C-alpha cells in the first residue's frame with residue numbers, strides 16, 4: 394500500500410520534472426512570471442502616481458482623463474485588456490512580447506494603484522493640510538513634508554497586497570503565448586497527459602511567493618504602526 | 622493692523638458670513654463669541670484665507686489678501702493659527718513640528734531654528750518633550766506645542782479657534798495661561814472662545830457674532846455688563 398503511493402509519487406515527479414529536464418520549463422516560466430510582475434508593478438506605480446495626482450488636482454480636464462482611465466480599466470477584464478493591447482501594439486511594432494505584456498499589466502495595475510494612492514492621501518486628516526498651509530508652506534511643500542509621509546503608511550501595505558493580486562493576474566499571459574509559469578504547467582501537462590501534478594506544482598510555487606509577500610506585508614504594517 | 626470690509630462667505634447656497642466689518646489694532650486682543658454655527662470659525666479662517674471670501678476685502682498691514690492670493694504663502698507667515706484639534710504633525714517630533722516651517726519656508730539654518738524652537742518650548746512651559754512624538758503628549762501639552770509652532774514663524778497676529786474646547790477641563794488652565802502671557806507681551810490676537818472668563822479678563826474687545834454678522838461689540842465691561850441687543854443678552858444668559 395505504502396509502496397504503491399510511493400511509486401505513484403516518484404513516477405509523477407519523474408515524468409513531470411526530471412524527464413527531458415522538464416523542471417527547467419517551470420524555472421523558466423517562473424522567471425518570466427517574476428519579470429512580468431516586477432516590470433508591471435513598476436509601470437503601475439508610475440502610472441498610479443501620475444493619475445492619482447491628476448485626480449487630486451483641481452484641473453477638470455485632468456480629473457476627467459484620470460477618471461475615464463480608472464473606470465475603463467477597472468470595469469473590464471484584464472484578459473481582454475491584455476489581448477487588445479497586445480494586438481494594438483504588436484500589430485504596429487516588433488516589441489518583445491514580455492515588454493508588451495508588462496505594459497498591459499502595468500496599465501491594468503496602475504488603475505488600482507491610482508485608487509490606493511488617492512485613498513491613502515484623502516485618508517490623511519484635513520487639518521494637517523490646513524495646519525501646514527497656515528504656517529506658510531506651499532501646497533507642494535505641504536504635500537511633500539506633511540501629507541505624503543503620513544499617506545505612505547496607509548498606502549504601502551495596500552500596495553503589497555495589490556502586487557500579490559498582480560502576480561496572480563499575470564497567469565493569463567499565456568493568452569498571448571508568453572511562456573509564464575502557468576503556461577509551463579500547461580506545456581508539461583501536454584507532454585505527460587497528467588492533468589494534476591503540473592498544476593499542483595504551479596499552484597504551490599504561486600502560493601510560496603504570495604505567502605512570502607503576505608508575511609512581508611504583515612511585517613511592514615507592524616513596522617509602520619510602531620512609528621506612530 | 623487687520624481691516625475687514627464687508628466680508629461675505631457662502632458655501633454653495635448657504636450664506637455663512639453676511640457682511641463683516643471690523644478693524645483690529647496692533648497689540649489688541651479680540652475675543653469672538655457667539656452661538657454654534659454663527660460663523661465664528663469661518664470668519665477666523667478667512668483671515669488667513671483658509672476659506673476664500675465670496676465678497677469683500679481683508680487688509681493686513683494695508684495689503685489686500687484677496688488681491689494678493691498669489692503671495693498668500695508669504696502673507697500667511699504673518700498670521701499664526703491655532704486649531705481646536707491641535708493638528709500637530711504626528712510623524713514628526715515636537716521639535717521637528719516647530720522647526721518645519723522656519724526651515725522650509727523661511728530658510729532659517731537648522732541649528733538656529735532648533736535653538737529658537739527649544740526656546741519657544743520653554744516659553745510655553747515644556748522642557749523635556751523636545752524629541753517626543755505628539756501622540757505621547759496630553760491634550761494641553763499638544764496645544765502648547767501648537768502655539769509654539771505658530772510662534773516660530775514670528776507672526777504679527779495669532780488666530781485661535783476654540784483652542785481649549787477639545788481639552789479635558791483640568792488642562793484648560795495651562796493653555797489659557799500661555800495665551801494670557803502672550804497677550805501681556807503685546808501679541809495681537811483674535812480668539813474664538815467659549816471661555817467667557819478668559820474673554821472678560823484678557824480681551825480688550827469682544828465681538829458677538831450672530832447669524833453671520835457682528836451683532837454687537839465692545840469692551841468686556843460693556844458687552845458682559847450691559848449688553849444692548851436682546852440676542853446678546855439671551856446668549857450670555859445661557860453661557861454665563
Ligand SMILES: Nc1ncnc2c1ncn2[C@@H]1O[C@H](COP(=O)(O)OP(=O)(O)OP(=O)(O)O)[C@@H](O)[C@H]1O
Nearest residue numbers: 632635637655656657658659660661662663664783
Ligand atoms: N466647508 C464648509 N462647507 C459647507 N458648510 C460649511 C463649511 N464650513 C462651515 N460650514 C457651515 O457654516 C456655518 C458656520 O460654521 P462655523 O464653523 O463658522 O460656525 P462656528 O460659529 O464656528 O460654530 P462652532 O461654535 O460650532 O464652531 C455652519 O452652518 C456650518 O455648517
Ligand SMILES: [Mg+2]
Nearest residue numbers: 661662663783
Ligand atoms: Mg467653530
